[in-house]
Amino acid sequence: MQAQSASQQAEIVANILQRQxxxxxxxxxxxxxxxxxxxxxxxxxxxxxxxxxxRPFAEVAGVAGFYHFLELEQRARYRIFWSDNIIEQMQxxxxxxxxxxxxxxxxPGRASEDGLVKVxxxxxxxxxxxxxxxxxxxxxxxxxxxxxxxxxxxLIRGGALVGNWPEEWFAxxxxxxxxxxxxxxxxxxGAAIAAALARGPAAMLGEIQSARLxxxxxxxxxxxxKWQACRDAPGxxxxxxxxxxxxxxxxxxxxxxLSAYADLVFEGxxxxxxxxxARQGLLYLRGEYxxxxxxxxxxxxxxxxxxxxxxxxxxxxxxxFDIEIHLGAxxxxxxxxxxxxxxxxxxxxxxxxxxxxxxxxxxxxxxxAVNNAETLAAACLxxxxxxxxxAAIGTEMSTGSKLLSVSGDCARPGIYEYPFGVTVxxxxxxxxxxxxxxxxxxxPSGVCVAPEEFGRRLAFEDxxxxxxxxxxxxxxxxxEVARNFAHFFAHExxxxxxxxxxxxxxxxxxxxxxxxxxxxxxxxxxxxxxxxLMESTAHCGLGHSACNPVADTxxxxxxxxxRRLHSTEFEPAFDLDYALSQAxxxxxxxxxxxxxxxxx
Amino acid sequence: MxxxxxxxxxxxxxxxxxxxxxxxxxxxxxxxxxxxHPEFQPHGSCRLCTVKADGHFAAACTLAAxxxxxxxxxxxxxxxxxxxxLQMLFVEGNHFCPSCxxxxxxxxxxxxxxxxxxxxxxxxxxxxxxxxASHPDLLLDFNRCILCELCVRASRDADGKNVFAxxxxxxxxxxxxxxxxxxxxxxxxSLADRAASVCPVGVILAKGRGFVIPIGExxxxxxxxxxAEEQ
Ligand SMILES: Cc1cc2nc3c(=O)[nH]c(=O)nc-3n(C[C@H](O)[C@H](O)[C@H](O)COP(=O)(O)O)c2cc1C
Ligand code: SF4
Ligand code: SF4
Numbered sequence: 030m031q032a033q034s035a036s037q038q039a040e041i042v043a044n045i046l047q048r049q050x051x052x053x054x055x056x057x058x059x060x061x062x063x064x065x066x067x068x069x070x071x072x073x074x075x076x077x078x079x080x081x082x083x084r085p086f087a088e089v090a091g092v093a094g095f096y097h098f099l100e101l102e103q104r105a106r107y108r109i110f111w112s113d114n115i116i117e118q119m120q121x122x123x124x125x126x127x128x129x130x131x132x133x134x135x136x137p138g139r140a141s142e143d144g145l146v147k148v149x150x151x152x153x154x155x156x157x158x159x160x161x162x163x164x165x166x167x168x169x170x171x172x173x174x175x176x177x178x179x180x181x182x183x184l185i186r187g188g189a190l191v192g193n194w195p196e197e198w199f200a201x202x203x204x205x206x207x208x209x210x211x212x213x214x215x216x217x218x219g220a221a222i223a224a225a226l227a228r229g230p231a232a233m234l235g236e237i238q239s240a241r242l243x244x245x246x247x248x249x250x251x252x253x254x255k256w257q258a259c260r261d262a263p264g265x266x267x268x269x270x271x272x273x274x275x276x277x278x279x280x281x282x283x284x285x286x287l288s289a290y291a292d293l294v295f296e297g298x299x300x301x302x303x304x305x306x307a308r309q310g311l312l313y314l315r316g317e318y319x320x321x322x323x324x325x326x327x328x329x330x331x332x333x334x335x336x337x338x339x340x341x342x343x344x345x346x347x348x349x350f351d352i353e354i355h356l357g358a359x360x361x362x363x364x365x366x367x368x369x370x371x372x373x374x375x376x377x378x379x380x381x382x383x384x385x386x387x388x389x390x391x392x393x394x395x396x397x398a399v400n401n402a403e404t405l406a407a408a409c410l411x412x413x414x415x416x417x418x419x420a421a422i423g424t425e426m427s428t429g430s431k432l433l434s435v436s437g438d439c440a441r442p443g444i445y446e447y448p449f450g451v452t453v454x455x456x457x458x459x460x461x462x463x464x465x466x467x468x469x470x471x472x473p474s475g476v477c478v479a480p481e482e483f484g485r486r487l488a489f490e491d492x493x494x495x496x497x498x499x500x501x502x503x504x505x506x507x508x509e510v511a512r513n514f515a516h517f518f519a520h521e522x523x524x525x526x527x528x529x530x531x532x533x534x535x536x537x538x539x540x541x542x543x544x545x546x547x548x549x550x551x552x553x554x555x556x557x558x559x560x561x562l563m564e565s566t567a568h569c570g571l572g573h574s575a576c577n578p579v580a581d582t583x584x585x586x587x588x589x590x591x592r593r594l595h596s597t598e599f600e601p602a603f604d605l606d607y608a609l610s611q612a613x614x615x616x617x618x619x620x621x622x623x624x625x626x627x628x629x
Numbered sequence: 630m631x632x633x634x635x636x637x638x639x640x641x642x643x644x645x646x647x648x649x650x651x652x653x654x655x656x657x658x659x660x661x662x663x664x665x666h667p668e669f670q671p672h673g674s675c676r677l678c679t680v681k682a683d684g685h686f687a688a689a690c691t692l693a694a695x696x697x698x699x700x701x702x703x704x705x706x707x708x709x710x711x712x713x714x715l716q717m718l719f720v721e722g723n724h725f726c727p728s729c730x731x732x733x734x735x736x737x738x739x740x741x742x743x744x745x746x747x748x749x750x751x752x753x754x755x756x757x758x759x760x761x762a763s764h765p766d767l768l769l770d771f772n773r774c775i776l777c778e779l780c781v782r783a784s785r786d787a788d789g790k791n792v793f794a795x796x797x798x799x800x801x802x803x804x805x806x807x808x809x810x811x812x813x814x815x816x817x818x819s820l821a822d823r824a825a826s827v828c829p830v831g832v833i834l835a836k837g838r839g840f841v842i843p844i845g846e847x848x849x850x851x852x853x854x855x856x857a858e859e860q
Binding site: 072073075076085086087088090091093094095097360377382384519520521522523524525526527528530531532533534535538558562565566567568 | 671673674675676677679686688691693710713714717718720721751752754775776791792793794795796797798799800801802805806807808809810811
């Protein structure tokens with residue numbers, strides 16, 4: 030990533046545009062690749078891209094400015110993002126990051142004067158089972174320690190290419206701790222596709238129906254209903270989209286599916302394609318999982334060579350289906366299906382107004398089935414063994430199994446596959462968690478569960494979960510957990526609608542104020558009021574659930590807030606003396622005359 | 630027989646495919662809003678038009694009217710939420726109404742009066758936003774932008790110019806113009822564009838035209854926005 034001359038830059042940009050077929054819908058891919066090579070996106074480069082793709086400059090700049098990983102301001106040869114997950118904070122990530130900044134003589138979030146290095150934060154990168162983790166120039170490093178920080182600083186100072194850094198730093202373990210019907214089964218290439226083909230599209234859809242398969246991305250929508258609606262929607266071209274954005278903090282099961290069971294996900298996409306009549310599949314892989322890209326592309330190439338992808342799959346005339354991978358660039362909201370479709374089309378990841386729904390107007394306004402990677406993998410099981418067999422596992426309302434990403438205070442973090450209906454207590458016992466104070470089920474957008482609720486079951490009818498299972502031991506501060514989540518939502522709000530754009534920022538500020546010891550009961554009321562407002566007026570699910578963690582912890586762990594309050598009397602939000610603190614700092618005064626007594 | 634739904638207990642006729650907002654407007658009924666404009670595609674971002682339709686919250690500007698639907702609009706609960714949304718918009722930007730050329734004709738200010746917003750309530754964010762005075766005929770004061778994207782839609786859909794776009798994300802979202810220099814003078818914008826006159830607040834202003842209508846006699850000085858729009 031050396032500084033390039035203008036003509037070199039132009040050549041690099043031209044090559045990337047060519048590879049992306051000058052397709053305006055591939056704008057995010059184009060920008061991501063240019064950013065990866067050049068290390069930044071200058072106005073000149075954005076203008077060049079706009080000109081060639083025939084999209085206005087402002088639109089291109091607007092898209093670039095949306096994604097966290099695209100660099101518009103301060104170029105640095107080494108770009109480091111520490112994962113800001115609360116679990117990794119508990120593993121010491123904050124201290125390690127501060128140490129790294131100290132050793133490099135830099136301020137957090139600002140590039141060094143010489144443009145060598147920048148150390149910042151990013152939302153959870155899906156490595157909670159092996160943190161603290163970070164991204165360096167897009168590559169994942171796990172298990173950070175003080176020794177690794179020191180060694181990394183030396184390599185950066187010496188200008189060593191990231192590709193030459195110690196290989197073991199980049200190792201990502203699968204950590205599969207419990208296997209059930211999905212992970213425990215033996216895989217034979219093409220078997221699931223062959224089974225689906227033998228059944229035929231309509232009968233295969235019937236099996237999905239009798240399996241009562243529900244989406245694993247969180248909402249639990251009926252997969253058969255979605256596929257049927259997509260199949261019935263008018264239009265000639267249809268798409269299957271695999272949602273592998275996995276942005277919910279504490280979730281990493283799709284990471285493991287894509288590293289150890291990618292074949293299942295791809296075959297699931299083929300089966301979906303068969304059922305709905307699509308010839309093209311798109312897999313949206315979160316930018317944080319960039320390190321998986323080469324292996325996934327190689328897998329697709331192998332599948333094409335083996336006749337499991339492409340034209341006339343398994344020799345069935347007219348059964349054509351291929352898969353393309355798109356990478357995200359750091360935006361949690363792009364996991365929301367309509368925002369994902371916008372991002373796939375090269376736009377800002379802003380959720381759409383609905384209706385129309387993706388099943389009729391999805392990718393490029395064509396009928397599209399968007400499914401979580403795990404949902405698609407489950408379709409393989411159903412193709413092979415039939416729906417009735419599948420429905421026999423789990424509970425009445427939640428059939429089959431669920432992958433959980435367990436992290437936090439437990440002896441054995443990792444992936445656990447259970448039939449639906451397992452209790453929180455059972456998972457805790459299996460993971461070796463003792464003296465647990467709380468479990469955050471399904472990440473910040475989910476539910477915070479206290480010990481008296483550990484008998485509850487993980488299932489759509491009780492505790493629905495997209496897969497995160499974050500364990501907090503007795504010594505943890507649940508206020509700090511909620512404050513971390515408040516920062517997460519403020520960072521990830523897309524900014525489209527007023528209640529979420531401003532509300533997440535206000536909640537974050539209020540939590541910081543309480544943390545600094547300046548809160549009062551008035552602020553607690555304010556938090557509840559903001560929660561109600563965002564729940565009822567926000568445009569999408571992110572805004573609706575953004576205050577859940579604060580409201581949950583306020584209800585279940587009130588003392589964690591109470592002991593921080595400046596006064597437990599009802600007091601207005603404005604602290605006169607605190608407001609003067611900046612003036613005191615500027616004038617260097619701290620005498621009695623520079624203070625105002627708060628009337629109380 | 631045309632279909633009807635109930636808006637605060639009164640019948641409002643609508644045609645198939647019409648939104649609750651469009652039907653209410655056609656019937657001379659006011660649902661508070663900022664980002665909606667009859668000439669452009671609904672956007673759904675300001676959320677001021679959030680109503681309760683058959684018990685569920687929804688934005689009236691994107692909600693398709695259904696026969697027999699019961700819609701609550703000016704209830705205490707909903708207006709209270711709207712007041713909070715307005716306060717959010719005020720503290721998010723820098724709004725000094727007394728010195729703003731748009732005062733009295735500004736939809737944000739007028740809606741705040743309509744909903745009896747007495748204070749900004751929240752701490753101000755005081756964002757650092759520059760003014761763009763590069764264009765010979767137009768001034769952009771980004772301090773007042775409420776991100777309604779009416780200028781984005783007008784420039785794209787009416788003028789065919791794409792002069793405006795939003796960049797950034799979350800609370801850092803902001804408006805930009807279509808030139809690598811970042812200056813309005815370097816775009817195709819002209820005073821005659823629809824986008825030049827569509828801004829509901831005082832961001833996009835014609836230069837050299839101060840106080841043509843004196844304060845006190847402007848549109849919403851004469852009549853509250855609710856009454857002004859109910860005709
Ligand atoms: C803010 C937000 C983020 C989401 N993130 C994801 C995600 O990372 N992965 C996912 O599969 N679904 C995610 N979803 C749910 C998707 O919108 C959608 O329901 C899902 O992909 C459908 O697939 P399924 O039916 O197989 O679950 C998210 C939803 C919201 C509101
Ligand atoms: S709720 Fe938040 S994330 Fe969703 S559209 Fe509104 S601002 Fe964007
Ligand atoms: S400049 Fe005016 S019209 Fe454009 S987004 Fe801002 S407030 Fe809306």
